[in-house]
Amino acid sequence: MTVAIDRATGKRRGEPGPRRGRFQRLKQSYQKYWYAYAMIAPVVVVIGGLVLYPLARGLYLTFTNANSLNSARTIGVNEIEATYEWVGLDNYADILWGPTSYDRFWSHFIWTIVWTVLCVTLHYVIGLGLALLLNQKLRGRTLYRLILVLPWAVPTFVTVFGWRFMLADSGVINNFLDSIGLPSPMWLEDTFWQRFAAVMVNTWCGVPFMMVSLLGGLQSIDSTLYEAAEMDGANAWQRFRYVTLPGLRTVSSTVVLLGVIWTFNQFAVIFLLFGNTAPDAQILVTWAYQLGFGQQPRDYAQSAAYGILLLSILIVFTSVYRRWLDRNEQSAI
């Protein structure tokens, strides 16, 4: 609907009534655009000044060997000039092919991909399941809904600390596992269980958003479609497959894209759950942060190079995703 309105106004504003002279039209379009540009100017300034300029600067840093020992800094009253040098593509080469590059980059890269795929799949599947359950006539539906949204309502940094208590060596989860005779893993020490715990906590945090979005999508599906499908003899699975899923496609494509971006860049969960203690459970974002700020000397150049790599991965993914959606005649954004 909005698309239609957009198009309508675009047209309405585009044609200035009866055709006037070229100069007149130019002047009018200048006026119109002048207002538009004036209105987006603040955002352009903010984004340009604090995102694009730092991005360019960060890109430049990746071609140097900047770290906290050779950057410009102030110690007491002495100002020390920056002494880092241009090293070309060395940083990227070192990250991607250098010695121990597997440990430093590729293992984190693989884990980041696994992490993103696992988390988004779990978010989506569980979210969809709960949304379907909540979309039926049930007693206490509103109450369930309110409770299930809770993990989203509480700030992440609070809930992650809650999880840390629970996952501690003799915390409540291990006590419970002990009491029913299961082995109690070292959640916060053992690499596999660290990863498991990270995925679990992030899933817990991310499901409510998917659930609420998909519930909105479900409620917007025209109920006559279900009636029609039922008249044609479709069973429950067929109604789900051929009415519900297609009806959800627009919402799904958006939330999945957002989910991938957010999960890929998910910083708080892993950072707060493990701090600096779990090198193997760090995804690329937290790992880059650790290089840049969590160690001495701080390696600014490598950290920024990781950042650029991350951004490129995301941009490639988003472009491919959009093209794929377009091919399915379904433009999401």
Place this chain on the structure above:
Amino acid sequence: MSTTTLPTAAPVDQAPAAATPPRKVRGRGQRSRAGSLVSHLILIVASFAALFPIAWLVFLSLGPDKDDYLHPERIFGKMTFDNYTFVLTETNFSDWLVSTLIVSLGTTVIGVLVAATTGYAVSRMRFPGYRKFMWLLLVTQMFPVAVLMVPMYEILSELRLIDSYLGLILVYCTTAVPYCAWLLKGYFDTIPFEIDEAGRVDGLSPFGTFARLILPLARPGLAVAGFYSFITAVGEVAFATVFMLSDTKYTFAVGLQSFVSEHDAQRQYMAATAVLVAIPVSAFFYLVQKNLVTGLTAGGTKG
């Protein structure tokens, strides 16, 4: 066949119905008793999973000793609010509260003001570069912390904005504004264009139309955008950790971490602080949560 026709129909009804979604539940095919029993069962398990970690945190915050989280059964006998008293009186809690409020309210005000004009511009006007601009807003949301952290740090320290509220507010605006602009664009799109035209006919300038007619009408949308900015600023961890140096200027997200490193094992205070922070934020959240989602998906599905 239906697969190609449906998707265009589905999102259409969704956006304006934000406040009152059609409660069309299909009345036929009533499920069997067993079916609804299973539904209830699953929902109860899920609710338990959602509730438990938070309830546990609240429970632990009542235990007076730092190792109580290992022996929860002991807490029952000696529940007390001492942790809360301690946190409120003996720690920097009030400083953190002040700085969190300054930073998040600052982000809210600046972010919403800036995002509103942008959202209006992209909703009502088709200017050259429009699509590129929308794309830019989207891409900005996916910048990883790591890429911007170092250069931002340098820029802020050159501007002497490290360890200052203004610096942090500006940084948060870069994350909040693009999203709020999307959200508000979606909201402005639902306000009839005839209102703008009527305003123009009556002699208002475009800015006048925006400020006097559209903004008052868009109040719910503005509230949601403001709330989103607020939440972003309250919950952000990475930038706050790096950019705020003095412990009286910490936001809650950073302050909580200081319990781990400084007082190492004083987890009972941490739990109490966490609960104190969570209560107001969550209460706010429930007020706008529904609109938040509609705005989110609406902003994402239209372009």
